[in-house]
Amino acid sequence: MTILDKYILKRYLATFGTMLLLFVPIGIMLNLAEQIGKMIDNEAPLNEILIYYLNFTIYIGSLLFPIFLFLSIIFFTSKLANNTEIVAILSSGVSYSRFLRPYWIGASIIAVMMFFMGMFIVPNASKGYNEFKFEYLKRCRKDRVTSNIFNQLNENDYIYVSSFDPARRIGYNFTFEHFNDQNQLDYKISASNIRWVPKDSLYRLTSYTKRKIRANTEIIEKKRRLDTLFIFNIEDLTPVSYVAETKNLFELDEFIEVQKKKGASNINTYILVKYRRWALPITAFILTVIGVAVSSVKRRGGMGVNLAFGIGVAFIYIFFDKVFGTLAEQSGFSPLLAVIIPNLVFGILGYYLLKNAKR
Known part of the structure; x- marks a missing residue:
C-alpha cells in the first residue's frame, strides 16, 4: 500500500467514523427528548433504558450506515478537490482507476463490517430495541398480525x-x-x-x-x-412484526423455511429482510462510486453543491428502497427484485457518473 493509498484510506475511514460519532449521539438525544415522557409514565426501569439506548445506537447506526458512508465520501473527497489535491494526483501520472483503489479498499472494509454487523450483531440489538419500544413506548399499538x-x-x-x-x-x-x-x-x-x-x-x-x-x-x-x-x-x-430482524444469518434461513411450511401470509416480509442484509455490502460499493464521481470534480459552488446533490441522491435512494419494499410486503411483488432494482438503478447511475468524472 503506497502513501497515496494510506492517505486517502485514512481520510475515508476517519471521516466515516467522525460522522457516526457526531450524528448517533444527536439521534439519541432527539429520541430521548421525544420519548422521556412515555418512559416516565410507563415506569421504565433505568437499567432497561440504558440497555435500550445501547441497542438503539447499534440498530439506528446500522440503518444509517449507507447514508453516513455516502456523505463521508462526498465530504472529504470534495475537500480534496477544492484543495486541488486530486488535480495534483492525476497530473503526476496516476490514472483515475488507480486513484480509486483506496476507495475500493475502504468500501471493502466497510462492507465486511456492515455484513458482519447486519448478520450477527444488529439482530440481537433489534430484539432488545423493539421489545422495549412495544413494552414501554407503544403499549397501545399492535406489534403483530392479529x-x-x-x-x-x-x-x-x-x-x-x-x-x-x-x-x-x-x-x-x-x-x-x-x-x-x-x-x-x-x-x-x-x-x-x-x-x-x-x-x-x-x-x-x-x-x-x-x-x-x-x-x-x-x-x-x-x-x-x-x-x-x-x-x-x-x-x-402470530410472530411479532419485527421477528425476522431479530434472527441472525442461520436462524433467519431456518425461520423462513418453517414459515413457508406453515403457509405464513407475510412470508415476503421475512424474505425481504434476508435479501436486504445480503445487499447491504453491495450498497457500500455503489454509494462509494457515486460519491467519488460526484465530488472528485471541483465545482464553483464548492462542497455545498456536492453535499446538496449527495443528500438528494440519498433521499431518492431511500424512497426507491421504501417503495419497492412496500410492494414486496403488501403485494405479490418479488422480494428479490425489490432489493435488486434500487441497487441496479443506482449502480447504473454510478457507472454513468464515473465515466463523466474520468473525462
Missing part, C-alpha cells in the same frame, strides 16, 4: 384463528384440523376461543367441539370448557 391467522404446524395439522389478542394470549374462533396420511380429514376441533394458561401450562378451550370422521360417520363431542395440550406455542400463532 386477524385471520392461518398456520400449518406440520404435514398433517393446521390451525386457524379469526383474531388474536397478544396481551391476553387469547385466540378467537379457533379451529384445529388433523389430516391422515391419505390427506383425508381425520378430525376437527373448534372453539369460540383458545387461551394459554401459564399457571397450569395448558390451553383452555371454550365452547369446545370435536368432530371425528369414522367410516363415513361423523362423531361429535361437545364440552363447555376443555383444558388440553397442543404441539404449538401460543406465540407461534
Whole structure:
C-alpha cells in the first residue's frame, strides 16, 4: 500500500467514523427528548433504558450506515478537490482507476463490517430495541398480525384463528384440523376461543367441539370448557412484526423455511429482510462510486453543491428502497427484485457518473 493509498484510506475511514460519532449521539438525544415522557409514565426501569439506548445506537447506526458512508465520501473527497489535491494526483501520472483503489479498499472494509454487523450483531440489538419500544413506548399499538391467522404446524395439522389478542394470549374462533396420511380429514376441533394458561401450562378451550370422521360417520363431542395440550406455542400463532430482524444469518434461513411450511401470509416480509442484509455490502460499493464521481470534480459552488446533490441522491435512494419494499410486503411483488432494482438503478447511475468524472 503506497502513501497515496494510506492517505486517502485514512481520510475515508476517519471521516466515516467522525460522522457516526457526531450524528448517533444527536439521534439519541432527539429520541430521548421525544420519548422521556412515555418512559416516565410507563415506569421504565433505568437499567432497561440504558440497555435500550445501547441497542438503539447499534440498530439506528446500522440503518444509517449507507447514508453516513455516502456523505463521508462526498465530504472529504470534495475537500480534496477544492484543495486541488486530486488535480495534483492525476497530473503526476496516476490514472483515475488507480486513484480509486483506496476507495475500493475502504468500501471493502466497510462492507465486511456492515455484513458482519447486519448478520450477527444488529439482530440481537433489534430484539432488545423493539421489545422495549412495544413494552414501554407503544403499549397501545399492535406489534403483530392479529386477524385471520392461518398456520400449518406440520404435514398433517393446521390451525386457524379469526383474531388474536397478544396481551391476553387469547385466540378467537379457533379451529384445529388433523389430516391422515391419505390427506383425508381425520378430525376437527373448534372453539369460540383458545387461551394459554401459564399457571397450569395448558390451553383452555371454550365452547369446545370435536368432530371425528369414522367410516363415513361423523362423531361429535361437545364440552363447555376443555383444558388440553397442543404441539404449538401460543406465540407461534402470530410472530411479532419485527421477528425476522431479530434472527441472525442461520436462524433467519431456518425461520423462513418453517414459515413457508406453515403457509405464513407475510412470508415476503421475512424474505425481504434476508435479501436486504445480503445487499447491504453491495450498497457500500455503489454509494462509494457515486460519491467519488460526484465530488472528485471541483465545482464553483464548492462542497455545498456536492453535499446538496449527495443528500438528494440519498433521499431518492431511500424512497426507491421504501417503495419497492412496500410492494414486496403488501403485494405479490418479488422480494428479490425489490432489493435488486434500487441497487441496479443506482449502480447504473454510478457507472454513468464515473465515466463523466474520468473525462
